[in-house]
Amino acid sequence: MFRLLSRLVLWFVGLGFMDVSVVFPSKNREKYVRKAVRTAFKARHVREVIIVDGGSSDNTVDVALKEGARVIIQSNLVYPGKGVAMRDGAYLSSGDIVVFVDIDIANLTPQFIEKLYTPIMRGDAEFVKGCFGRAAGRVTELVAKPLLRMFYPELARFKQPLSGEIAGLRRVFYQVEFEDGWGVDVGLLIDLYRKGVKIVEEDLGFKEHEMKPLHALTDMAYQVAEAILKRAIRDMKIDEVWAKKYISTINEIDLGGAGYA
Amino acid sequence: MRSIVIGGGHLAYFTVKALREIDPKGRIIIIEFTSEKIEMLKKTFPYVETMLSSIDKVEEYITENQSLIDVLVSATDSDALNLRYAKYSIKNEVPIVIAILNNPLNEPIFLKENIKYVINPYKTITSKIKEIVNKFRVNILYEFSKINAGIYALKIEDAETLRKVQSFILKNDLPFFIVSIDDKLRAGPIENIQVGDIVCVSCLDKDIRSILEKIKEGVG
Numbered sequence: 482m483f484r485l486l487s488r489l490v491l492w493f494v495g496l497g498f499m500d501v502s503v504v505f506p507s508k509n510r511e512k513y514v515r516k517a518v519r520t521a522f523k524a525r526h527v528r529e530v531i532i533v534d535g536g537s538s539d540n541t542v543d544v545a546l547k548e549g550a551r552v553i554i555q556s557n558l559v560y561p562g563k564g565v566a567m568r569d570g571a572y573l574s575s576g577d578i579v580v581f582v583d584i585d586i587a588n589l590t591p592q593f594i595e596k597l598y599t600p601i602m603r604g605d606a607e608f609v610k611g612c613f614g615r616a617a618g619r620v621t622e623l624v625a626k627p628l629l630r631m632f633y634p635e636l637a638r639f640k641q642p643l644s645g646e647i648a649g650l651r652r653v654f655y656q657v658e659f660e661d662g663w664g665v666d667v668g669l670l671i672d673l674y675r676k677g678v679k680i681v682e683e684d685l686g687f688k689e690h691e692m693k694p695l696h697a698l699t700d701m702a703y704q705v706a707e708a709i710l711k712r713a714i715r716d717m718k719i720d721e722v723w724a725k726k727y728i729s730t731i732n733e734i735d736l737g738g739a740g741y742a
Numbered sequence: 743m744r745s746i747v748i749g750g751g752h753l754a755y756f757t758v759k760a761l762r763e764i765d766p767k768g769r770i771i772i773i774e775f776t777s778e779k780i781e782m783l784k785k786t787f788p789y790v791e792t793m794l795s796s797i798d799k800v801e802e803y804i805t806e807n808q809s810l811i812d813v814l815v816s817a818t819d820s821d822a823l824n825l826r827y828a829k830y831s832i833k834n835e836v837p838i839v840i841a842i843l844n845n846p847l848n849e850p851i852f853l854k855e856n857i858k859y860v861i862n863p864y865k866t867i868t869s870k871i872k873e874i875v876n877k878f879r880v881n882i883l884y885e886f887s888k889i890n891a892g893i894y895a896l897k898i899e900d901a902e903t904l905r906k907v908q909s910f911i912l913k914n915d916l917p918f919f920i921v922s923i924d925d926k927l928r929a930g931p932i933e934n935i936q937v938g939d940i941v942c943v944s945c946l947d948k949d950i951r952s953i954l955e956k957i958k959e960g961v962g
Contacts, residue, residue, distance in 0.1 A: 533822075536847060553851060556821040556844040572797065573822035655797040 499577040500528035501598055502651070504570030505584040506555075506563055508535035511544055517584045518548040524591035526598070528576050532584075533566040557661070561700065563645070564665030571654040578602070580648040587689035596685055597648040606681040607653050608673050610639060611646030613688040618643065619695070624702045625667055625709070632713040633671055639682050642667050643705065646685060653678050663701040664708025671712045743768035746811050748800060748827050749818030750774035750783045750792075753842045753863070757815050758787055773800055797823065801830050813838040821848045828857045859887055876940075880954055883942065894950045895921075896941045903957050907941055908932050910953045918943045 503521040507514060514532065521530045532545040536558045545552050553573050555566050571579050578598045582589065600606040621643045630637045643666050657672040659665050674680060693701070714724045743765040747754050750772050761770050770790045774780050780792045795803065804814070804827070814831045816824040821844050828841040840859040841852055852860045865885075872878040878897055885892040898904045911918055911932055920928040923938040935941055943950075 536845075553822050553825065554845050554847040556819060556848075558845060558847075569820055569822035571822075572820050573826060652798060 499526060499602055500575070501526045501578045501580055501594075502529050502531060502570075502574035502576030503527055503580045503582060503594060504531045504533060504567065504574060505550075505582060506533050506535070506566035506570065507537070507541055507545075507584040509537045509539045509541060510584045511537070511539040511541045513585045514541050514544045514550075515548055517582075517586075517589060518545060518550045520589050520591055521582070521594055522549070524594040526578075526602075527594070529574065531570050531573055533570045533573075535560075535562055535566060559661055561662040561704070564660040564662055564668075567665055568659035571651065571659075574651060577651060578648055579651050579654060581645060583645050583690065585691055588687065593646075593685055596683055597646060600681050600683060601648060601650060605679070607679045608649040608669075608681075609647060610642070610670065610680065610682045611644050611648075611685045612639070612641040612682050613644070613685055618692075620663075620698055620702045620705055624705050628706060628709040628713075629667075632709060632716075632718045633674070636670060636674060639670070641682075642670055646688075649673070649678075660704070660708050663704040667705055668708040668712065671709070675712075675716070743812045744810055745770050745813040745815065746804075746807075747772045747790075748814070748816045748823075750776075750779040751817075751819050753817035753819070753844070754783075754815075755786070757817050757842065758790060761813070761815075762787075762789065773803065800827055804831055804834055804836065808834045808836060811836050813840070815840045815842065817842040819844055821845055821852075825852060825855065825857070828852070829855055832856065879957065880950065885947070889946075890948065891944070891946045892950070893942060893944045896943065896953070898935060898937050898939050898941060901937060904935060904937055906953065906956050908935060910949075910956070911941070911943060914945060914949060916943045916945050916949075 501524070503524070505517055505521070518530050518532070521527055530550040532541070532550045532552045533555055534542050534552060535555045542552055551573065553569055555562050556569055557565050559565060567581055570581065578601050580594055580597050582594060586593070597609055597611055600609050621641060625642050626637065629642060636642060645666055647666070647669070653673060656676055657669060660668040670680070710719070710724060713719045714721050745761045745768060747757050747761070747770060754772060758770055758772065761768065771793060772783055772790050773793045773795050774783060775795060775797060777794055780794050783790065783792050804811070814836045816827040818824055824841045824843070825848070828839050831839040838859065839857065840861060841857050842861045842863065843849060843852070846862045846864040849860055849862050869881050869883060872881045873895070878895070879899070881895040883893040883895055896907055898907060918930065919942050920935055921940040921942065922928055928934055
């Protein structure tokens with residue numbers, strides 16, 4: 482009874498007082514930025530929309546500013562710099578909750594954003610990982626899930642551990658370090674889990690999204706594997722000397738493609 | 743002088759060295775977010791005070807110590823944080839607030855937020871390349887932060903430009919020196935300037951813009 486009552490109180494407090502910042506990492510996404518910013522502002526409790534730009538050569542930044550978004554250019558223009566962009570977004574945001582969403586979701590709706598933060602407002606979670614109706618991606622199935630099952634079996638229950646659609650209390654993002662590149666999502670998941678942050682996975686329905694070509698996934702797969710293995714070493718789940726040697730060997734293998742997106 | 747440096751990485755290293763040189767007896771406090779860096783900073787700069795803080799506690803510290811801070815330099819490796827802390831410090835009337843950029847593309851965003859002192863460490867790349875390759879009409883050699891003036895290099899491409907630059911220097915009574923086509927340094931008088939030379943003048947930036955317009959008119 483007490484638990485139910487306290488959750489009810491938290492839910493009301495959350496709905497009444499928690500502000501939301503929505504962060505879109507982006508680069509050359511002029512085509513999507515207007516709709517993304519407008520949609521985000523339509524979601525309830527959204528106080529600000531932040532575009533973290535990766536050095537666009539099109540009008541992404543101008544359009545974002547015109548639509549009332551706050552804009553910052555990624556602190557470091559590395560490629561891939563998804564993690565740098567997410568970190569900048571989290572650091573610039575002022576809402577109690579920060580929501581990260583890919584900018585190129587064709588069927589993005591305000592409800593999509595609301596669904597992501599609702600478990601936090603309800604007091605059910607401090608960090609939410611979005612998942613979708615479609616099958617998980619190739620890197621998820623072939624790299625992330627097997628490695629998570631090996632080293633972090635507690636996280637193997639997540640359908641899409643690499644999903645870029647996440648929400649969290651702003652303060653939880655300040656407790657961990659962000660990987661620079663594609664390893665950021667799985668890195669956050671492991672590190673927040675390790676900190677004891679309450680995590681839930683929320684089904685967001687169907688996501689209409691551009692798929693990366695196969696050749697672009699080599700780098701991504703490598704960085705995801707590296708992020709997991711690095712943490713497994715840190716958490717003493719594998720022998721450090723062996724693992725460091727093994728990881729550096731992977732780095733030297735010619736993966737046979739010009740494979741950069 | 744009491745200075746606060748936020749961030750303990752690459753940018754902070756040079757910031758602390760400069761602050762120490764300016765005031766060897768001054769207090770320098772570095773605010774950092776990771777204990778590993780704090781330990782390293784203590785060894786590198788035994789004369790500084792260090793403070794381990796969480797990201798959200800920095801603003802609180804600024805509010806509490808606002809009257810004691812003379813200079814605040816936000817030099818973290820995130821421009822988002824530098825923007826946030828610089829804005830907050832200005833709002834709290836810290837006398838001198840300096841933000842150091844990681845990405846020069848953020849300069850207009852910082853200036854728009856009324857952060858007066860923005861250091862772009864990459865600025866010299868353009869002027870140095872222009873100087874070395876020697877393909878420019880005007881090159882900014884140095885810009886002063888507190889006044890809208892600088893030292894500019896003007897290339898004398900033709901007789902018409904020569905005439906206009908000479909009259910510009912005479913009219914405004916500007917200090918200048920000449921770098922000849924074979925990279926030799928020459929002083930005045932003004933008649934010494936020749937086509938092919940680079941003339942380095944110190945003047946207000948509005949004046950340099952006006953002479954540039956005049957040179958452009960000639961080209962057009």
